[in-house]
Amino acid sequence: xxxxSPTLLAVMVIVVAALAAFPFVGEKFxxxxxxxxxxxxxxxxxxxxxxxxxGLVSLGHAAFFGLAGYVAALMSPQYEAGNFWTTxxxxxxxxAAFALITGFLVLRTSGIYFIMVTLAFAQMLFFIFHDTALxxxxxxxxxxxxxxMMLGDIKLLDLENFNVFYWLVLGCLVAVYLxxxxxxxxxxxxxxxxxxxxxxxxxxxxxxxxRYKLAAYVMSGALAGLAGYLAALQFGFVNPExxxxxxxxxxxxxxxxGGMGTLHGAVVGAFSFILLQEVLSNQAFFGSVAKHWQLxxxxxIIAVALFxxxxxxxxxxxxxxx
Amino acid sequence: xxxxxxxxxxxxxxxxxxxxxxxxxxDLYIGQxxxxxxxxxxxxxxxxxxxxxxxxxTSGSIHxxxxxxxxxxxxxxxxxxxxRSYQKTNIFLPFTVFENVRLAAQSRHPRFWQVWRSATAxxxxxxxxxxxIVAAGLAAKRDTVAANMSHGEQRQLEIAMCLATDPxxxxxxxxxxxxxxxxxxxxxxxxxxxxxxxAIMLIEHDMDAVFAVADxxxxxxxxxxxxxxxxxxxxxxxxxxxxxxGDSFATGDLxx
Ligand SMILES: Nc1ncnc2c1ncn2[C@@H]1O[C@H](COP(=O)(O)OP(=O)(O)O)[C@@H](O)[C@H]1O
Ligand SMILES: [Mg+2]
Numbered sequence: 001x002x003x004x005s006p007t008l009l010a011v012m013v014i015v016v017a018a019l020a021a022f023p024f025v026g027e028k029f030x031x032x033x034x035x036x037x038x039x040x041x042x043x044x045x046x047x048x049x050x051x052x053x054x055g056l057v058s059l060g061h062a063a064f065f066g067l068a069g070y071v072a073a074l075m076s077p078q079y080e081a082g083n084f085w086t087t088x089x090x091x092x093x094x095x096a097a098f099a100l101i102t103g104f105l106v107l108r109t110s111g112i113y114f115i116m117v118t119l120a121f122a123q124m125l126f127f128i129f130h131d132t133a134l135x136x137x138x139x140x141x142x143x144x145x146x147x148x149m150m151l152g153d154i155k156l157l158d159l160e161n162f163n164v165f166y167w168l169v170l171g172c173l174v175a176v177y178l179x180x181x182x183x184x185x186x187x188x189x190x191x192x193x194x195x196x197x198x199x200x201x202x203x204x205x206x207x208x209x210x211r212y213k214l215a216a217y218v219m220s221g222a223l224a225g226l227a228g229y230l231a232a233l234q235f236g237f238v239n240p241e242x243x244x245x246x247x248x249x250x251x252x253x254x255x256x257x258g259g260m261g262t263l264h265g266a267v268v269g270a271f272s273f274i275l276l277q278e279v280l281s282n283q284a285f286f287g288s289v290a291k292h293w294q295l296x297x298x299x300x301i302i303a304v305a306l307f308x309x310x311x312x313x314x315x316x317x318x319x320x321x322x
Numbered sequence: 323x324x325x326x327x328x329x330x331x332x333x334x335x336x337x338x339x340x341x342x343x344x345x346x347x348x349d350l351y352i353g354q355x356x357x358x359x360x361x362x363x364x365x366x367x368x369x370x371x372x373x374x375x376x377x378x379x380t381s382g383s384i385h386x387x388x389x390x391x392x393x394x395x396x397x398x399x400x401x402x403x404x405x406r407s408y409q410k411t412n413i414f415l416p417f418t419v420f421e422n423v424r425l426a427a428q429s430r431h432p433r434f435w436q437v438w439r440s441a442t443a444x445x446x447x448x449x450x451x452x453x454x455i456v457a458a459g460l461a462a463k464r465d466t467v468a469a470n471m472s473h474g475e476q477r478q479l480e481i482a483m484c485l486a487t488d489p490x491x492x493x494x495x496x497x498x499x500x501x502x503x504x505x506x507x508x509x510x511x512x513x514x515x516x517x518x519x520x521a522i523m524l525i526e527h528d529m530d531a532v533f534a535v536a537d538x539x540x541x542x543x544x545x546x547x548x549x550x551x552x553x554x555x556x557x558x559x560x561x562x563x564x565x566x567x568g569d570s571f572a573t574g575d576l577x578x
Binding site: 204 | 374376395396397398400401406408412413414415416417421424425426428429430432433434435436437438439440441444483487
């Protein structure tokens with residue numbers, strides 16, 4: 001189970017090195033685009049922990065992504081910088097708490113019911129922020145100044161600098177990948193994969209499977225919160241759209257596109273999805289069809305689902321692992 | 323004889339209108355094999371499912387080592403020391419033999435929070451997995467993916483997984499079904515060895531195997547106990563002989 005082949009490891013080291021070097025050559029627009037992609041990759045990996053490893057297909061993952069964004073926005077003073085060291089843990093803790101509470105209910109269901117209940121909880125949050133003044137209603141809230149990362153009197157990183165912010169996101173991406181990879185290699189991870197394969201047998205063997213799933217759900221929610229926090233900072237605003245089922249659907253498509261249950265597949269999925277979206281909606285390439293990029297994207301995803309059941313990442317491993 | 327380690331009293335299970343098991347009582351003792359026989363649909367698997375917590379009984383009680391098991395969740399029952407194998411093979415098909423059995427052994431040392439250590443790095447878990455694999459006769463198949471094994475080998479894996487959880491009580495639901503003669507013989511021998519220090523409930527159709535290892539025997543018909551006693555007593559029971567229409571049973575041939 002989940003061994004990394006030397007080829008894959010080499011590819012990863014090269015990709016990370018290339019990503020780290022990119023701000024030295026890329027224009028601002030592209031640096032920010034890749035930064036957005038990496039944030040979505042963290043989001044997709046957090047969902048892959050549920051979908052690909054615990055076998056829990058959630059259609060409400062945007063709830064965590066959006067909640068963390070709103071916590072970041074609500075905790076930031078309007079025209080001054082907030083504190084990175086309090087807003088990030090608060091955002092992730094809020095997501096973990098939301099996951100813990102909703103997890104007790106959603107994890108009692110499975111299959112199609114799990115999909116429906118996760119969706120329902122996300123929609124509840126959507127309407128809370130959309131229809132009440134709590135988070136600025138449908139207009140949302142602006143984050144004019146990014147939080148500061150202070151160590152005593154020293155500003156550790158200047159997050160207003162888009163290159164620095166990019167490297168912070170890259171660091172988070174690598175850290176989340178390594179964390180999840182180790183988690184999945186541990187007893188906990190093996191039990192999770194056992195639960196996905198045969199929950200009933202795991203219980204008969206003495207595993208309290210509910211507790212394992214709940215732990216994974218909380219972990220996944222907190223990491224989606226990290227992604228949502230970074231996204232709110234990068235875009236400089238939050239609105240109910242980040243909680244909508246489109247956001248949940250997009251991240252699920254990224255996981256499926258890249259290949260479930262591999263972690264790096266989620267990263268590949270996020271890159272392909274957003275870059276495809278940029279290309280397909282670009283009138284210079286696709287002219288009048290560009291307006292209907294969702295149609296072309298849909299066809300592409302259908303093709304991947306039909307012809308590459310292991311997703312785009314399956315293409316690499318098939319060649320790389322021979 | 324000392325007190326039974328597991329005492330099930332008047333267990334009943336109804337599925338809607340169907341009474342699959344009615345008022346069945348069984349006592350299991352350390353050092354004994356208690357065989358349960360009966361035609362298909364007699365309720366033997368349902369009885370096992372109630373003892374293991376896979377199904378809650380409709381009524382009745384199960385006393386085990388100071389605990390009441392009726393209605394308890396299956397993972398708790400398993401952790402109290404009751405292991406089972408399934409009649410319908412129930413394993414992790416995409417995993418290797420070792421990974422199947424290692425996971426079973428892990429359940430006794432969950433180490434939920436030790437996420438920084440790899441699952442395969444725990445010597446005690448690995449050792450109990452290896453022991454169970456050897457005992458079930460699967461040493462040569464250690465690294466074979468379960469889905470690629472023969473039906474008989476998958477049945478052996480069922481037993482290895484049950485052993486790896488280090489149970490005090492073993493509930494074996496037709497462990498020999500689908501096994502070749504050599505493997506069957508091996509497993510019967512293994513059951514004979516395990517008797518020492520364990521209480522075993524053996525559901526089995528193969529009468530040679532039953533008479534080779536059973537200390538006590540319960541015959542079930544239509545969800546109820548027809549007769550229970552030593553193999554000799556049961557063999558001599560007029561009710562049993564009548565139920566099986568004639569004396570084919572007395573000669574040790576009960577393939578219905
Ligand atoms: N989950 C279930 N739902 C409904 N009926 C069941 C279920 N499990 C078993 N039964 C019924 O209960 C009866 C006893 O079945 P079972 O315990 O499997 O018998 P045996 O193991 O002795 O062959 C059968 O009539 C069977 O159809
Ligand atoms: Mg049966």
